Amino acid sequence: MKSLNKKSDMVPSLASRVKFKLGIRNPFTVAYDIIFGCPGWLQGLIIANDQIKAQNARRVMIIGAETLSRVSDPHDRDSMIYSDGAGAVILEARACDSETGIIAQLARTDAGHEAHYLAMKESNNPDVEGHEIYLKMQGRKLYEYALNQVPQLVKSCIEKAKLNITDISKVLIHQANEKMDEAIIQRLFNLYNIAEVPKGIMPMIINKLGNSSVATLPTLLDLILKDKLPGHQISHGQNFVFASVGAGMNINAVVYKF
Template sequence: MTRRAVVLGVGHYLPDRIVPNSWFAETLDTSDEWIKSRSGIERRHFAAEGQTTSDLASRAAKAALADAGMQGSDIDAIILATSTADMTFPSAATMVQEAIGNTTGFAYDVQAVCAGFVYALANANALIISGQARRVLVIGAETFSRIMDWTDRSTCVLFGDGAGALILGADDGAGTPADRGILATDLNSDGRYRDLLYVDGGVATQNTGKLRMEGKEVFRHAVEKLAATAEAALTKAGLGPDDVAWVVPHQANIRIIQSTAKKLGVGMDRVVVTVQDHGNTSAASIPLALSVGRDRGQIKRGDLVVTEAIGGGLAWGSVVLRW
């Protein structure tokens, strides 16, 4: 028998405020058509004043717990992927831990920007297969609206706020690609490219800073690296693109999503797309898309799902799992 990390529940939360593309045209030289044609984004959600990343994460966590029929006390570990934690420390994960009434588990944040949720899933999988935890709550949550330069039309129109959560539980499989649960992971990073996507603030500068991005270069790296990491994870699992029911990519840009799917050899009819409604929610985008895809009736039990993401660092990776 082989221990697997199986999906037990999923949930998400989006702030109430919906911001259409037309909102940016009031202050920037841009338009709804300009934004849609370059990114596929039509609208996004922004957190309310005083609403923090841990607030969003806690709501998504409670939705996932309800979906799994579990209580906060049933969770052994909480891993929260975010680049916009409420404070330098303590971790936003510990704030979620309090919110869901968990006092016996452990909680920590993972920071790999847009690839954060993939990294967090790999962490959770390792905890489960090593026996350190049986039930792990994995969350991606961001309030990127707090780090935008509202004068930079090339970046500020792309991002949104939100949170998604997944609960993984230990289960026994046969050790074959037919098992449910996480079948393979692939993680990568290359610090030589850190200047392509970063925030120009932090402890060293004693200010929060704003997001900066070299869009064309990020696009080039994204298409190449996302297809490669997905193929690598599928190979590790003993599977190929034809076995994939759904690709659930990081929702950064529709052109990146389309180009990566083509390079991977998967039709867009097998890709879950939410970028038009959420924008780029960084570490929250994949769990949001998983939850929405399940709610839409796209992702069903037994489906082979591939998630892949790339973010600042550069950091990128993928996870192959059977729902």
Template sequence: MTTRAVVLGVGHYLPERLVPNSELETLVETSDEWIRTRSGIERRHFAAEGQTTSDLAIRAARAALADAGVEADTVDAIILATSTADLTFPAAATMVQAGLGMTRGFAFDVQAVCAGFVYAMANANALILSGQAKRVLVIGAETFSRLMDWSDRSTCVLFGDGAGALVLGAAEGSGTTADRGILSTDLHSDGQFRDLLYVDGGTSTGTTGHLRMEGKEVFRHAVEKLAETAHAALEKVGLTGGDVDWIVPHQANIRIIEATAKRMQVPMDRVVVTVQDHGNTSAASIPLALSVGKARGQIKPGDLVVTEAIGGGLAWGSVVLRW
């Protein structure tokens, strides 16, 4: 028998404020057509005044726990993927832990920008396979609207706020690809590309800073690296794109999503797409899409799912799991 990290439940939360492209037309020189054509985004959500990343994460976590039918005090660990933590320290995950009323276990943040949730899933899988935890709450949550330079129309129209969460639990499998749970992971980073996507603030400047991006270069790297990491994760367990029921990609840009699916030879009707409704929510993107995909009736028990993401660092990776 083989231990697997199986998805027990999934949930998400979006802030109440819905921001259509038409509203951004009043803030920056842009148009609904320009945004849709270049990104596929139609609307996004922004956190309210005083609403923090941990607030969003707590709501998504509660939804996932309810979906799993488990109580927070049965969770051994919380891993929160975010680049927009409430404070420099402590970890926002500890604030989620307190918000859920947990007084046991441990909690920490993972920071790999848009690839953060994939990294968090890989860490949760390792904790479960090693026996250090039997049940892990994995969350992606962001308030990227607070990092925008509202004079930069190339970036400020792309991002939104939100949170998604999964509950992973240890289960016994046969050791084959028919098992439910995480089958393989594949992680990469290359710091020589850090200037392609970054925030120009931090301890070196004493400011929060704003997001900066070389869009064309990020696009080129994304299409190439996302397909490569997805193929690598599938190859580790002897699978191919033809075996995949659903790709649940990082929701950054519809053109990247389409180009990656084409390279993987997976038709778009087997790709979960939410970018039109949420924009780029960074580390929250994949768990949001997983939760919405399940709610839509797309992702069903037994389906083979591939998630892949790339973000600042550059950091990228993928997870293959059977739902």
């Protein structure tokens, strides 16, 4: 979208514009956008990992950028926590003596009735002029979906890595609702018959930065790497879980060994 105009400006793709701005002239540096809702950045990480392992790429930049302010309805209280943000990482393969990087990944899409839990619809205010549409959510259904599906997918991803929840140092999860995230992490530990969630395992930034959708996870990672989240650091050999849920409905998870 361009300033003062809410109509989509989709061509050229955002990835192509970034490539142009960076002055990358190599035609085999392929640039493309991924539309995957809030889990989009993490899905980009999964795709990049697959491309590197297939020797189709050596180094991949994954960017998560969101401007929810352009699609939020000022007459909808669900929009109060929306925020804008962006984050990027570069993923590359390096020779090392021990296993590091992405050691397991998993994703799913539920596109039955779940597909409409997040959708573009008219304003809550019937007197709004024009025919603008805004991001709308079915909050209760989305909450129940996330609570029922996210913990199990994360557990399956941890099992795929041949690890236990006790091997995980941090869980970095997309932050759309703090109450929902707390319920998800509690249910995840309950799946392992553990009643008490370790303090500090799930760093939260939603109270300061809101819900920036696809930008949440890279922003959270950046804050930890820069020691800007007291009590949260990354040490060599630690296993982190990244997880997200959003429009689609899509869920994904990655186990990453630092």
